[in-house]
Amino acid sequence: MRIKKYIGLFFPLLIFSCSVKKFIPEGEQLYTGSTIQLESDLSKKESEEIQTDLEKLLRPLPNSKLLGMRFGLWAYYKGQKEKPGFINKFLSKKFGEKPVYLGQIQPERTSNILLNRLENKGFYFSSSIYQITEKGKFANLEYQVRISDPYILETYQILGGDSLPINQEIQMLMGRTIMKKGSRLDLDELKKERERIDRDLKARGYYNFNPDLLIFEADTNHYEDRKFDLYLRLKSNTPIKATFPYSIEHIYVFPDYNVHLDNGDGDTVSVSGIEFIQKPEIFKPELLQKYILFREGSKFNPEISRTTSNRLSNIGNFRYVNISYDVSDTVLREDGTYPLKANIYLSPLNKRSVRAEIQGLTKSNSFVGPALLLGYQNRNLFRGGEIFNLTGKFGYEVQLASGDREALQSIEMGLTGSLVFPRVLFPVPVMNRFRYSIPKTRISAGYEYQNRTDLYLLYSYNTSFGYFWNVNRFVYHEFNPISLSIVNLARTSPRFEEILNANPFLRRSFEQQFISGMNYTFNYNQLADPDRKNAIFIGATVDFAGNLFRGLNALIGSENPGSIFGLEFAQYLKGDIDLRYYKKFSAENVLVSRIFAGLGVPVGNSLSLPFVKQYFAGGPRSVRAFRIRALGPGTFMPQDTNMGGFFDQAGDIRLEGNLEYRFPFNKYLKGAFFVDAGNVWLYKENDALPGGKFTNSWAEELAVGGGFGLRLDIQLFVIRLDTAIPLRRPWLLETGPWQDRIWLGNRDWRRDNLVFNFAIGYPF
Template structure:
């Protein structure tokens, strides 16, 4: 393999250095290599946005010349080499990957390009323009220069609606009155096409089921003017079908709640809220499904309402297909109104599903081992779209090669029961019509976790959650959990562990806060859903509070002891995260992805320190990849130079800063590549005496960032991504200040993960 890569590299270097210009000898005697076109725009008057006009005109210059790399025609060179009688395996591979056929002067159809230039100018109102071209030739190469002479454009004097059937005339007139067209606007076919589409969109949402924007036509009249002005008229084309000029109303709405194409079972129809619910059994209760359906009998046809209904039904999570079809009822059509029968076909997902997951975990403290997870799902549990997820995990880790700590193990058992209702559960009735885009889901969950670390402790924790999540629109998601309760119980602590806690009072306090009760809220703006946009943004902020409400009910024993609730000391803190992503999309699967994260947790009242389970950590496949998970920081602390036993624990803090930049590109088929740079760390706002103050956040934080770089390979199959990232640090804050910049390529970290890091 090394020999193969070395050979390819030598071929490329040789081609660049020796053969980049030698393609001339392969060019046929009667041909010249085409090297491209230039364009000059010569206006007779001032043209607004001349640069934009030239850019648009340049899009019709064809053909494209052969590409060059560092001034060399490498693709062309590989093409010519492949034409040999026996090109060899390497040359065939290089041609397949990089080669391109030559573009000659004879391939240039100058008159056709001139015609396209004139056509484009006329479409923008520059009538009676002129175009010319001239070749620039050398012995083996040729280029062409185009010149367009652009006269003063035609501009609009007025815009009005021409005669048409009265009903559609009355419905179009308000949109003509509110047109974005302005007097003195330059003639532009693109703007006219957009105007037709705007009117068509509005007409369809007023019931014009059979209308199409191509039925509209613009006519420009210049007869009244001699100074290149025109009156613009909008009218219907001739022979437009009569049924396209009348609106349609929905006569009946039929919902097939568990439709299958092969269904032959006898069905029954339930009439509910002026809709027909058709099913062969009570699969989905009509009273629960009805709020998702915005289509109603007597309502004018509207594609927007139809799309809204389809989206809301899809978001329930019980259906794999949602298909809305309309059928014209000819017998009910009149000269002024048509009738539609609406059929909503809902194909359910499998009611029950089981998912298994197996992971191999490797941590900074040399703990390694497998984790197995099993999830059972029941969709539409009670006939109202409810989803029940029951999951359990078993994880076993053992520590290898860690001196005195070798042989220690960790057993982690987890159980979670989650029930999701596709509606709002609240003591006071909330009108779900308020949520036009999506109906909120109510999420409830109870989870238990058992963690046993040999020779140290046993930790039993339980969590209860009640909250809501909903999409406000295509980009914005809200999630609020008014009830979030977490309880932890530390037991079976060994003498060794008690000594660790004695040496690190902060750690002891974080474990003592057994009861966490509060509220959390998350706001997400996800512009990454527009995958084709050049500039893409993502923003998430999360606020987490604990102890505010319960503090009103807490009991104070003495002035020097924490408040308790039901005999339990509870935590009080506020925590805020900000996560910002920006992607610059170059096209062809090339993206420059950046990320900035900042988080801060503030303990108050009962708490001297944020609870251990709520603290931040840094390092790992979704963080600074040149450092193992939970191994970076806090601050400049170096566990390798500290012999105390508490170094065994994951490193955490209440402040976190991270920044990442990554260039992503395609390799071949579903294999993608990336090069990246990461930086970040965690700190404590109050220095932990156990860390000798090295963990405290100061104004010197930029010099305390852990930094690393690397490259990655990703297997991306229809957005399911398996990721391998290899990274090495070049700035390690745990080292002495004059030794931190050191690119440690001898100890790279291999990260394995599912999904992109950001």
């Protein structure tokens, strides 16, 4: 109730303070916008499309509004005062908008622009009148547009006969035309038709053709009811070389191209009719030729050329890829084509690189400390585009602000190696089935040492074998048929044994030492298209473990079906989905909504998911008003917080929703308001974690938080600081889970409720 009271007082004050009426000079009226009223006999859908198109032509735009207030205009007026002060100057500079007065509007000119657009759409002899409505210091316009009947296509044909091969080709392409009988005389549609014909001709080898060589002629003389005949012909001065196709006569590839050197002195090796020129051998020709989709004798096709360029770029070894074509001869060949020479220039990246990185880590659970990362990379390890990565890590963390919990220390060391082949390692050849991007094969192995002092010592080993590829620029797949992990809890302290004894659920998750399974990931990401106004992201992952070993043990009649080679293995089914929607109001004003749902089902001998496979909630990429791993499961809350209770706060099920509005302060500094809700739950009942099991009352057990964030976005990376307040604590369900006050002036309240999250990158 107190929060509602403050909001009720705040908004009227804000509205009053942002009023601009008193700033408008005498003799001026603020322009508040224009509307268009259409009169037509068109269908509702077509009328709405035309109205939307016409509204885009209304200029100038009125001053913008935010929550019904003209904040930008108010900031401008405040900055124009004789002594504006620092704050008003700042607001005016960053947010101010110059006023748009009625005197700046030219309604006659706008009316003519509207009629011109209608003529381009086929609506000739339409009419437009306007009316000005004045309300004191404000004024707006209304345009009343009467749309005439459009001119409709009756016939469409090609002029010029079949004397040239290109006319025959165009005639064959008429079956794919967008100009159907009944179409309007729309200039935009005619432009699309020319571009379609040009695109289809280019795909048939017409290298020197362009859409400007085509002319449309409309004839209305044969009709009295607004019909027309459409004719298409070539310009009279069309070059003869534009009317014949081109075929590739020679293909030259330079795998070690340098713009500053003479690249023609290398050794030449011919594979499948492609000449590879390099010295010494940088890339094996027999492997590189598989990425090139065109061959000698094939007609020029820009789509195949672009796809080839994309395939070569996706190898990951080249700084840039350039495919150029030269007319190698001016004589028409016997097959009716002109010859082309294709040159493929590949500029390689540095083969080896070494990276050393020192990090200062600070986490939401109050762990801080340094970390050292050493990395080595070898591109083109076996001269086939293979990329080898070796990474070592050493880190030390200590828990400073641990509250009631006793401070913990952690030492972590790890070594990870991976080898990526830019092709499919598979018994059967499958590369030719992929055109946009050939799948890559990844083999990885790693070792990790984790010593959480006074608690446990843990060794883990992992290896995987799998494939990943892009179907197009939006769709990504990853499939790992082999994924193995071995976890060895080498030492536990009496203190940690107390935690394990109090929670059999946690003990079982640590005891399952062997994880063998497969996983698959799918991503559909429309953010790859920067011109898309609104975008969606869909991510899904499925993970299976232990089922193969369980089946083998059943087949051979093993006495212990839950172990293999003397190691107990985990068996589970796990899947999750991540849905996001990005609503763009402008280039940098974006409303992001996100829903995440994950479910892990322990099966067979497993009572819970392995600890490394469990879900956690809270932290900088989850419900930000709660510290990392400090939320759930369900309504559970550790009673003995000084025993490192965050170990318990994991689950087999995770549900989460986020809503974030992002906006800019300037080019580099961005802001965001956000609300998060979510929790984790257990799939099976656990007496040690009361209230943790998932039930039909899950909606009442959601944690809710909200806050404000600042982001320093310098394109290469984003530094993010989010400040959040818990609005709903699920473990207080019986006594009242909702926050009853916002008391920023109280030090104790701030300590208990303000949560800061520092992270790199956007949360989603």
